[in-house]
Amino acid sequence: MKLPIFIADAFTATAFRGNPAAVCLLENTLDEDTHQHIAREMNLSETAFIRKLQPTDNFTEKNTNSTLTFVTLSGELKARKAEDGIVLDFPLYPTxxxxxxxxxxxxxxxxxxxxxxxxxxxxxxxxxxxxxxxxxxxxxxxxxxxxxxxxxxxxxxxxxxxxxxxxxxxxxxxxxxxxxxxxxxxxxxxxxxxxxxxxxxxxxxxxxxxxxxxxxxxxxxxxxxxxxxxxxxxxxxxxxxxxxxxxxxxxxxxx
Incomplete structure (x- = not known):
C-alpha cells in the first residue's frame, strides 16, 4: 500500500518554524492500528488522515471557499483556505x-x-x-x-x-x-x-x-x-x- 504523505509547518510561512504536522491522503479507510503505526513512524505531535467522503471529492481543489472538516479527539475541526493562509474554526472557552x-x-x-x-x-x-x-x-x-x-x-x-x-x-x-x-x-x-x-x-x-x-x-x-x-x-x-x-x-x- 502506497499513500501520499506530506509534512507541513503550520502557523508560519517559513519552513522549519511553526507547528510541524504530517498529512496522509487516503483513498480508503484504514484500521486504527495502521493509523497509530503511521503516526508513530512520523514521530510528530500531529498526524492528520484525509479521506474522500465522496468519489467526486478532489484533493487538489483550489476553491478558496471550500471547507475541510477534520474529526479530532477534541471534536470536529473545520478549516478553510483564505487568500493569505488557512483559517481554523474553533469554539471559545471562558476562564x-x-x-x-x-x-x-x-x-x-x-x-x-x-x-x-x-x-x-x-x-x-x-x-x-x-x-x-x-x-x-x-x-x-x-x-x-x-x-x-x-x-x-x-x-x-x-x-x-x-x-x-x-x-x-x-x-x-x-x-x-x-x-x-x-x-x-x-x-x-x-x-x-x-x-x-x-x-x-x-x-x-x-x-x-x-x-x-x-x-x-x-x-x-x-x-x-x-x-x-x-x-x-x-x-x-x-x-x-x-x-x-x-x-x-x-x-x-x-x-
Missing amino acids: FPQDLHEVGDLIKAAIGDTLVQDIRYSPHTKNLLVRLSDSYDRSFLETLKVNTEPLPQIEKTGRVKGLILTLKGEPGGQAAPYDFYSRYFAPWVGVAEDPVTGSTHTILGPYWSEELGKKEMRAFQCSRRGGELDISLRADGRVDMKGGAAIVLEGTLTA
Missing part, C-alpha cells in the same frame, strides 16, 4: 480567576520567582493560564527557563493538563506588532513544550479580548520554533484562527 494558594507550588516549581499578574483556569480544557507581569517583554518570555519535569507530581489530581504562560504584547515593538505572546507546556500528556498550539488560543483569545478591548488580535507563540496567529472573535461564540502553512516534505509512504 475563571484562580486562587494563587491553590496552584502556588506548581507555578513556583515551573517559573521560580517570576512575577505573576493574573491566574485563570479553564475547566473545559483543564488548562491553567498564568499571565506574567507587564514589566516583562517578549525576550524575557522567550528565554525563560521553565521546569516542567516536577509538575505532574505536584499536580496529579487530573484537574490541570496544561500550563499556558502569556504576556501582554508590545504594539510597535519588535519586527511585527503583536497583541499578546504565549508559551504552552503539557508534561501531564508527555509534551514538555508545544511549538504552536491552536487550542490554547480558544482560551487566550477571549481572555486578551476582554483585557485589551479588541476582537481582532495578532498573537505570537514564543517557542523555539515560533508561530504567528491572527485571532478573530465572532459574534456566534466561536473564533477564527488564521495562520500560514509551509510544506517541507512531500512523498509516498509504503505500508
